[in-house]
Amino acid sequence: MSNTPVIAIVDDDWSIREALDDLVLSCGYRSRLFSSAEDFLADGDRFAIDCMLVDVKMPGLTGIQLQAVLNEQAEPAPPMIFMTSYGDERTRAAAMDGGAFAFLGKPVDFNQLVLCLEEALNH
DSSP, X not given: OOOOOEEEEEOSOHHHHHHHHHHHHHTTOEEEEESSHHHHHHOTTGGGOSXXXXXSOOSSSOHHHHHHHXXXXXXXXXXXXXXXXXXXXXXXXXXXXXXXXXXXESSOOHHHHHHHHHHHHHO
């Protein structure tokens, strides 16, 4: 079994998922792509995730709602890095109060994202 970190990418936008997938792979990590929070929650192998990149605003459960569901479970959630085009302070505060590792605006600065990933995985 590989010790390569696995990063979950949860975003309803296909092009964002693909771009983040390329970035994650270029950093030497593995990725798992999910088009919704519900898809992530339904995945039987989600406990093998080391870090999550999560969109805030998605159809169905939002990223903040996903965080709340994960926080209610016995198994600790992996570090969550939120990304959003809707960077209002209330949403940011909700994410950070829920234990988010970082809250980044879109378009995401890839250098900043890589630093956040590295810090989250070493945390």
